[in-house]
Amino acid sequence: MxxxxxxxxxxxxxxxxxxxxxxxxxxxxxxxxxxxxxxxxxxxxxxxxxxxxxxxxxxxxxxxxxxxxxxxxxxxxxxxxxxxxxxxxxxxxxxxxxxxxxxxxxxxxxxxxxxxxxxxxxxxxxxxxxxxxxxxxxxxxxYDLNTKAKVEAIATKVRTYTSGDYEYTETKYFDVYRDIDLSYLxxxxxxxxxxxxxxxxxxxxxxxxxxxxxxxxxxxxxxxxxxxxxxxxLYPRVEAKIQKFIDTYISSTITGYSSVSYNHKHINTKKVRSNxxxxxxxxxxxxxxxxxxxxxxxxxxxxxxGKPPISVSRVAAWFGGIAGTSFVTLKLISIAMGGGLW
Incomplete structure (x- = not known):
């Protein structure tokens, strides 16, 4: 019809x-x-x-x-x-x-x-x-999605200090656990x-x-x-699409450490509904x-x-401008620090 x-x-x-x-x-x-x-x-x-x-x-x-x-x-x-x-x-x-x-x-x-x-x-x-x-x-x-993530990691805090004639490095280890529930609409x-x-x-x-x-x-x-x-x-594609957001969120919950090493990440994403x-x-x-x-x-x-065409001459001029600006900046820094003329 x-x-x-x-x-x-x-x-x-x-x-x-x-x-x-x-x-x-x-x-x-x-x-x-x-x-x-x-x-x-x-x-x-x-x-x-x-x-x-x-x-x-x-x-x-x-x-x-x-x-x-x-x-x-x-x-x-x-x-x-x-x-x-x-x-x-x-x-x-x-x-x-x-x-x-x-x-x-x-x-x-x-x-x-x-x-x-x-x-x-x-x-x-x-x-x-x-x-x-x-x-x-x-x-x-x-898609409306729900993700449950269970994370296990080893985190460290490193402190360096001096005592007398010696410099010491102290490393503390922490077991980190996260149980996360995320919803995407x-x-x-x-x-x-x-x-x-x-x-x-x-x-x-x-x-x-x-x-x-x-x-x-x-x-x-x-x-x-x-x-x-x-x-x-299309469900595998939407799962892949949100993966970077899940990883970023997990990282945002584990802060204040010198390093984080993940032992286990179990991520389970389910579709709540799709329209x-x-x-x-x-x-x-x-x-x-x-x-x-x-x-x-x-x-x-x-x-x-979209991808517009690029002008080679304009790109060259643009990089030339950046290089010129960097040159002037470095020269001023050199003079301020007592350096001679280049």
Missing amino acids: VIHYKCPNCGDDMGFDSDSGMLTCQSCGREDHIEEFAEDLNTAVLTDDEAKEYHCENCGAMLITEAETAATTCSFCGAGVVLQERLSGALAPAKVIPFTISKEEAMQAFKKWCRNGRLTPKGFMTADRIKGITGMYVPFWL KVPVDASEKMDDKIMDKLEPYPYDQLKDFKTPYLAGYIAEKYNFDDKE YVLLPVWMVYYDYDKAEHTFAMNGQTGKVV
Whole structure:
């Protein structure tokens, strides 16, 4: 089933407006509160994982979508459509964080980000080669986790002192035990096969206080994908993601010692719950120096991530400036300490 939102007043297309947070008609200005829409996405029939054809209810054109596509735009009339069966049953998201940054705002924010690149080529900084910008809801799993850790370690305190003509070193040993209970809420892991995991991780954090109950009108006018990996398949990744935080926390509980040697660490992490959510991302495609560069922007905070091209001459000048500053600093220190001119 294709869901296409038409304005009851004038019959034109309606789409989600990031400024007002409502379903809006650009022709007559009608606005509808999305929270008032009644939907049942749990009883619809699921589709298979194949490309499929749909008819646009606006112009009658044939839409051919990939298996992961859950919302898209008609290539012929530009109408935003939602493919309901790909958001139904087990594929129905629990929550969504809507876009608050419009396409125009995203464009301006990206240009500003380009201009702030100290080591990027001047041609890149002009930001005049943007090939395209696409608003996309990316599938994520949010995990609530509980970790219990039992730690055994040997710690030392070393004291050095002088008595008479001799210098002594005193080392005291301590048995250290820790029984730790940690809880993590809403740890995100992207569930899209197409998205670069490292880029998606760097887009964090998202304002989770802005999570809304999922309604399909939030997707109108944007692209959305269903997940490729379920919460069980991604669980090893979320465990690995929090491991460094667990290690840091354990270390923070054992302080004031000269050294710490761990004899035993037993860490047991369990999933309390997981929720399938859609998070807003602006994908920016930029042509520069005969290559396409891809960047991602958090659709709520405006944070931009990606690898811009680097100017060799600017890097050289930057390091040269650092070297020059270091030279002057060392020379002043030498003079202050009675040293001669270099």
